[in-house]
Amino acid sequence: xxxxxxxxxxxxxxxxxxxxxxxxxxxxxxEEYLSRYGISVEEHFVHTDDGYILRAFRLPRPSSPVVxxxxxxxxxAWCWLVNTVDKSLAILxxxxxxxxxxxxxxxxxxxxxxxxxxxxxNKEFWNFTFDEMATFDVVANVxxxxxxxxxxxxxxxxxxxxxxxxFIAAQAQHKEYLDMHVNLFVALSPVSxxxxxxxxxxxxxxxxxxxxxxxxxxxxxxxxxxxxxxxxSLLCKVTFGKLCTLTIDVVCGSSPHDSEKAIANLAAHFxxxxxxxxxxxxxxxxxxDRFGRFDYGRAExxxxxxxxxxxxxxVSAIGMPLALFRGSADTLADPLDVHxxxxxxxxxxxxxxxxxxxxxxxxxxxxxxxDEWILDLKNLLEVFNPIMPRIIV
Ligand SMILES: *[C@@H]1O[C@H](CO)[C@@H](O)[C@H](O)[C@H]1NC(C)=O
Ligand SMILES: *[C@@H]1O[C@H](CO)[C@@H](O)[C@H](O)[C@H]1NC(C)=O
Ligand SMILES: *[C@@H]1O[C@H](CO)[C@@H](O)[C@H](O)[C@H]1NC(C)=O
Ligand SMILES: *[C@@H]1O[C@H](CO)[C@@H](O)[C@H](O)[C@H]1NC(C)=O
Numbered sequence: 081x082x083x084x085x086x087x088x089x090x091x092x093x094x095x096x097x098x099x100x101x102x103x104x105x106x107x108x109x110x111e112e113y114l115s116r117y118g119i120s121v122e123e124h125f126v127h128t129d130d131g132y133i134l135r136a137f138r139l140p141r142p143s144s145p146v147v148x149x150x151x152x153x154x155x156x157a158w159c160w161l162v163n164t165v166d167k168s169l170a171i172l173x174x175x176x177x178x179x180x181x182x183x184x185x186x187x188x189x190x191x192x193x194x195x196x197x198x199x200x201x202n203k204e205f206w207n208f209t210f211d212e213m214a215t216f217d218v219v220a221n222v223x224x225x226x227x228x229x230x231x232x233x234x235x236x237x238x239x240x241x242x243x244x245x246x247f248i249a250a251q252a253q254h255k256e257y258l259d260m261h262v263n264l265f266v267a268l269s270p271v272s273x274x275x276x277x278x279x280x281x282x283x284x285x286x287x288x289x290x291x292x293x294x295x296x297x298x299x300x301x302x303x304x305x306x307x308x309x310x311x312x313s314l315l316c317k318v319t320f321g322k323l324c325t326l327t328i329d330v331v332c333g334s335s336p337h338d339s340e341k342a343i344a345n346l347a348a349h350f351x352x353x354x355x356x357x358x359x360x361x362x363x364x365x366x367x368x369d370r371f372g373r374f375d376y377g378r379a380e381x382x383x384x385x386x387x388x389x390x391x392x393x394x395v396s397a398i399g400m401p402l403a404l405f406r407g408s409a410d411t412l413a414d415p416l417d418v419h420x421x422x423x424x425x426x427x428x429x430x431x432x433x434x435x436x437x438x439x440x441x442x443x444x445x446x447x448x449x450x451d452e453w454i455l456d457l458k459n460l461l462e463v464f465n466p467i468m469p470r471i472i473v
Contacts, residue, residue, distance in 0.1 A: 099164035104345040110137055110157060117171060125193070126224040128216040132186045133193035136221065138228075139170060139180040145465045146231050147173050148181045148221060152240030152269075153210075153358065154351035156190055157182035159239065159446050162345035167448065169237070176458075177467040179229055183221045185213050185241070188352040209361035209374055210241055214248035222261055233263040235465045237457075239445055240412065243267040247371075247395050259399035264432075264464035266403045266457065268445040269413040272395060274365040276416040335409045335441035342447035369420070371395070396424045403433035403460055405453055407440030433460055 104113065114121050122138040137157050149170055151159045160170035160182055174180045184190035186208055187199075197205040218236075225234060238246050246265055250258055357374070364375050372392035373385065381388050402425070406418050415436065425431050437444070437453055445453065 099166045101164050101339065101341045102162075102345065103341075104158075104162060104348045106348045108348070110161070113161065114139065114171075117165060119171070119174060124224070124228070126183065126217075126220050127195070128186070128220040130212070130216050131195040131197065132191070132216065133195065134184055134186060134217060134221065135190040135193070136181055136183040136224070138182070139174040141174065141177060141179040142229070144177055144179045145467055146179045146181065146225060146229050146234035147461075147465070148183065148225055148234050148236050149173075150183060150218075150221075150236065150238040150242030150245060151185065151188075152238075152242055152271075153354055153362070154188075155239075155346075156184050156188045156349055156352040158349040158352070159346060162348075163339065163342045163447055167342075167451065167454065169445070169454075172454070178461075178465075179231075181221075181225045181234075183217070185245075185354070186217055187354050187358070189349075190352070192353075206355040207357060208355055209358045210244045211248060211361065211373060213241075214245045215252055215254075218245050218249035219254040219257060222258065226261060233261050233465070235264045235266065235461065236262050237266040237268065239268040240271050240442065243270045244272060247272055247398070248393050250398050250400060251394050255397075255399065262400045264401045264403065264460060265398075266405065266460065268405045269407060269410055269442050270404055270418055270421055271413050272365075272371040272393075273369060273417040273420045274362060274412075274414075275369040275420075276414040277366070277412050335407075335439050335444060337409075337439050337444050337450055338441055338447045339449050343443070346443065346447055371421075395421065396428060398425065398428060398430055400430060401432045401464055402428075402430050403457075404431065404435070405445070405456075406434070406436045407442065407444055408436050408438050409440060410442045412442045432464075 102113075102116075111121050111123075119139050122140050124136045124138060126134045126136055128134065149157075149160045151157060157170075161168050165171045165175070170180050170182055187206065192199040192205075194205055199205045222234065222236070226232065236246055238244075246258075246262075246267070247270070249255075250262075250265070361374050365371060370392055373390040375381065375390045376384055378388040381390055385391055404418070404422070406413065406415065408415060410418075422431075422434065433456070435453075435456065437450075440448065440450075440453070444450070
């Protein structure tokens with residue numbers, strides 16, 4: 081029998097070992113923030129084939145196995161850093177011995193750069209959705225990272241729109257390259273079909289055709305932190321008061337598995353901006369139960385695609401090992417929509433892992449208090465992208 085005293089001691093030790101929750105302010109930079117943990121970040125500029133220049137951060141461990149963490153819509157590289165060190169994926173993986181890369185999607189606050197277009201002068205800069213992120217950014221990032229790190233393969237961990245990007249990229253023109261060079265695709269809150277999502281923002285967007293209204297009000301980017309007061313009052317007006325503050329809760333909900341303090345840290349650099357068209361493209365999936373290319377309307381679709389209906393993406397043929405991490409309380413990647421996706425993948429032998437976590441929200445991967453999913457992720461990495469034993473001289 082274990083004496084009570086020992087139990088109390090264990091409990092006290094467990095308490096004192098708990099990692100402190102950092103406090104992240106909007107004025108903090110990633111470089112300054114990570115220096116607190118003794119990590120000196122590298123900054124890289126990745127050029128895409130269509131001229132965008134994306135900023136990526138690297139928590140360097142030269143010659144080590146590589147992981148690339150792709151953030152979601154309205155987010156940035158910050159999202160992997162906002163929790164305690166044992167639950168902030170970027171820091172955790174770096175401490176485990178991985179070479180960690182954090183790209184930023186075109187149009188967010190870190191990636192407003194192009195070889196010829198000026199984001200604040202040229203509307204064409206904002207003419208993109210996750211379709212272009214998939215077609216251009218994913219392969220540019222993977223190529224760049226493998227080139228600089230001199231590695232053959234990497235693990236791609238995407239969250240939300242980060243998963244949408246890879247689902248599309250993995251069946252598009254660079255499929256063969258990606259199948260060869262991605263040793264594991266981890267999809268946290270896989271987002272494809274959206275018919276059943278219940279996020280307040282997207283639900284209101286659907287009811288009010290918000291995309292069109294936003295395009296009129298904000299022809300360029302949308303939802304940047306600095307514009308929040310303006311956007312807040314606009315949303316408030318057009319939704320007759322339904323949506324008067326734009327918070328994490330409104331965008332994707334949270335759950336009791338999430339830490340309030342970590343959510344506040346995430347909110348310090350959220351939303352980080354995207355194009356109106358990106359938002360509009362998702363909005364199209366709320367109305368019809370499809371996962372496909374941008375719908376320009378029948379006549380324009382003929383010009384773009386040669387057919388009146390926009391082509392669907394075909395996720396069933398994914399050719400890289402795929403792990404699906406799903407939250408039962410995820411209002412954006414709703415279990416019914418994820419079920420639709422799983423059904424498309426049901427005959428695909430590359431699905432190596434699929435698990436629903438009870439009570440997890442869309443943001444639990446960033447701000448959660450549990451480590452159940454982290455243990456599962458570590459086990460997968462041990463199989464698909466192990467840290468090689470170091471040679472000590
Ligand atoms: C744009 O990209 C270039 C590298 O190609 C970099 O030197 C420059 O600092 C970037 N500008 C911004 C605003 O990110
Ligand atoms: C936006 O991009 C599409 C192709 O992706 C192109 O057909 C269209 O003309 C572009 N629109 C503008 C305003 O540049
Ligand atoms: C790979 O890196 C070399 C320099 O190390 C550079 O010259 C080359 O352009 C890079 N290729 C890509 C695709 O980034
Ligand atoms: C999707 O890809 C799978 C596997 O390559 C193929 O069997 C199927 O016919 C494709 N579906 C469509 C609608 O193109």
